[in-house]
Amino acid sequence: MFKKVLVANRGEVAVRVIRTLKEMGIKTVAIYSTADKNSLHVQIADEAICVGGPKPVDSYINMKNVISAAVLTGSEAIHPGYGFLSENDLFAEMVGDVGIKWIGPRPETIDLMGNKEHARNEMRQADVPVIPGSLGYIHNVDEALEVAHEIGYPVLLKAAAGGGGKGMRFIYHDEEMQENFTNAQAEAKMNYGDDHMYIEKVMLDCxxxxxxxxxxxxxxxxxxxxxxxxxxxxxxxxxxxxxxxxxxxxxxxxxxxxxxxxxxxxxxxxxxxxxxxxxxxxxxxxxxxxxxxxxxxxxxxxxxxxxxxxxxxxxxxxxxxxxxxxxxxxxxxxxxxxxxxxxxxxxxxxxxxxxxxxxxxxxxxxxxxxxxxxxxxxxxxxxxxxxxxxxxxxxxxxxxxxxxxxxxxxxxxxxxxxxxxxxxxxxxxxxxxxxxxxxxxxxxxxxxxxxxxxxxxx
Structure with a gap:
C-alpha cells in the first residue's frame, strides 16, 4: 500500500479524499494556489506545497508544477479528485513517466473515453446501445445539415472533446444549424483546444x-x-x-x-x-x-x-x-x-x-x-x-x-x-x-x- 499520496485538487473534494487516505494510514500532501493558502484542505493535510498563482492555469492545472510537488514530497501516488486534471490523459501519462502511480484509469483509456465520438464508436462495437447520431466527426455546416436531415430534428451539436456544456447547441431547424455551427465549433476550440464536432439526436422527455x-x-x-x-x-x-x-x-x-x-x-x-x-x-x-x-x-x-x-x-x-x-x-x-x-x-x-x-x-x-x-x-x-x-x-x-x-x-x-x-x-x-x-x-x-x-x- 502507498505510504504517501498527493491530492491534486482543492476544496471539498480534496478534503474528502484526504480524510479517507488518513483513515487508511496514508500520509497526505495537499497542493494549493497562493489564493488557497489558508484553505481547509491545506490545514488538514500532513504536508502542503504551493504550486502557483490563483488562476488554475498557474497552479491546479499546471502539470509540471503539480508533478514537481509530488516528486519533491516523495509522494508515491496522485489522486486527482474531479475537475482540473482528473481527465487529462497527458497528465496521467506524465505522472506514470516519473514513477508515480495515477489513482485512476490508464492514460489511453482516458483519451479514448474523453473523445465523445471515439467513445460512442467503441460502445457501438461492444453492443452498448448508443444515442442515434453521426458516425464520425462533423467538419462543417453542410455535413451537419446532412446528418440532421438523416436522423431528424431536433439534434444536439456537441464538441467531441468536451463536457460540461461547452461547444454544445440544441438545434431545431436548418437556419439554427447555419447560425450556430461556427460559433459552437469556435467555442469547442477555445475551451478544449479541439474543434471536432459530432451530432446526437435529441431525445425528448428523457x-x-x-x-x-x-x-x-x-x-x-x-x-x-x-x-x-x-x-x-x-x-x-x-x-x-x-x-x-x-x-x-x-x-x-x-x-x-x-x-x-x-x-x-x-x-x-x-x-x-x-x-x-x-x-x-x-x-x-x-x-x-x-x-x-x-x-x-x-x-x-x-x-x-x-x-x-x-x-x-x-x-x-x-x-x-x-x-x-x-x-x-x-x-x-x-x-x-x-x-x-x-x-x-x-x-x-x-x-x-x-x-x-x-x-x-x-x-x-x-x-x-x-x-x-x-x-x-x-x-x-x-x-x-x-x-x-x-x-x-x-x-x-x-x-x-x-x-x-x-x-x-x-x-x-x-x-x-x-x-x-x-x-x-x-x-x-x-x-x-x-x-x-x-x-x-x-x-x-x-x-x-x-x-x-x-x-x-x-
Missing part, C-alpha cells in the same frame, strides 16, 4: 441515469446502484439521487450487464461512471463515460455503505476488489444538492468574498455534508462556485427529501450569496416531490415559474 462502476487489474467488475441526475440547469446537475425511482429491478440488472460489458471491452481499470439517457419506455442509451470519481458519488456511498475513494486507492495499489457484485445492496434512498456561492435571483451570478459566518447542520442520522467551508474562509472568484454538498439518507425517497429540506433550512452562510433559497423552493415543487421530471424540467418549467413568483414578490 431522464439522465448513470451508473458508477469499478474494475480492478484482475478483471473483477462491480457496478453500483444507479443515480438519477435529471434535474439540470445548462447541462449542469443540480440534484442527484440514488436509486432512480424509474428503474425496475430488471432494468437495473440490464444496466449492470451493459456497463460490465462496456468496461470489459475497453479493459478499464479503477472507477468511472457511464451516463445514459432513459426514454419513457425505460430504454437507455449511452451518452458518455466520466473516467474519474464524480461530484455525486456520496449518494452512492450512502445507499451502499461503501467508501468509493478507498476502493479507488486499493485498485490503484494493485489489490483485488474486496467485494463482489452480489455484495452490493441498496439500503434506502439518498439525495444530494450542491450549495453554491451564487445569486440564483440574478441569473445565478457568482458571489465571491469573505465568509463571515457558516453553519452546516452535520448532526443526526443519515446526514452528510461535504465541504471545505469555515468561518472566515474566502470564496475565490477563480474556481467553481460549489461550496458544499448537502446529502440526506433515509428509508424512503420521501423521508430523504424531507431530511434534505430540513438540512437546507438550517444551513446558514453570511458574507456571500448562496443558492439556499432556490434549493428550498425546488424541494417544495410538486414535480420534484412526485418524481415527475426529465432533463428539461428545471429550465422549461420550474425556473420560469420560480422567476415569475420572484418578480411578483417585488
Amino acid at each position: 431522464r439522465h441515469i448513470e451508473m458508477q462502476v469499478i474494475r480492478d487489474q484482475f478483471g473483477n467488475v462491480v457496478c453500483f446502484p444507479e443515480r438519477n441526475c435529471s434535474l439540470q440547469r445548462r447541462n449542469q446537475k443540480v440534484m442527484e439521487e440514488s436509486p432512480a425511482v424509474s428503474m425496475t429491478p430488471d432494468m437495473r440488472a440490464d444496466m449492470v450487464d451493459v456497463v460490465t460489458k462496456a468496461v470489459n471491452a475497453i479493459d478499464y481499470e479503477n472507477t468511472g461512471t457511464i451516463e445514459f439517457l432513459q426514454d419513457q419506455e425505460g430504454n437507455f442509451f449511452f451518452m458518455e463515460m466520466n473516467t474519474r470519481i464524480q461530484v455525486e458519488h456520496p449518494v452512492t456511498e450512502m445507499v451502499t455503505g461503501l467508501d468509493l475513494v478507498r476502493l479507488q486507492v486499493l485498485v490503484a495499489a494493485g489489490e483485488e476488489l474486496p467485494l463482489k457484485q452480489e455484495d452490493v445492496k441498496i439500503q434506502g434512498h439518498a439525495v444530494e444538492m450542491r450549495l453554491t456561492a451564487e445569486k440564483p435571483e440574478a441569473n445565478f451570478a457568482p458571489s465571491a468574498g469573505r465568509v463571515d459566518f457558516v453553519f452546516l447542520p452535520t448532526g443526526g442520522p443519515g446526514v452528510r455534508i461535504d465541504s471545505a467551508l469555515y468561518n472566515g474562509d474566502m470564496i475565490q472568484p477563480f474556481y467553481d462556485s460549489m461550496i458544499a454538498k448537502l446529502i440526506a439518507h433515509d428509508d424512503t425517497r420521501e423521508e430523504a427529501i424531507a431530511k434534505l429540506a430540513r438540512i437546507i433550512d438550517e444551513t446558514s452562510v453570511s458574507g456571500v450569496a448562496t443558492s439556499k433559497n432556490f434549493q428550498k423552493a425546488l424541494l417544495k415543487d410538486e414535480g420534484v416531490l412526485q418524481d415527475k421530471f426529465t432533463t428539461k424540467y428545471l429550465e422549461n418549467k420550474f425556473l420560469p415559474e420560480w422567476e415569475s413568483s420572484l418578480a411578483e414578490e417585488q
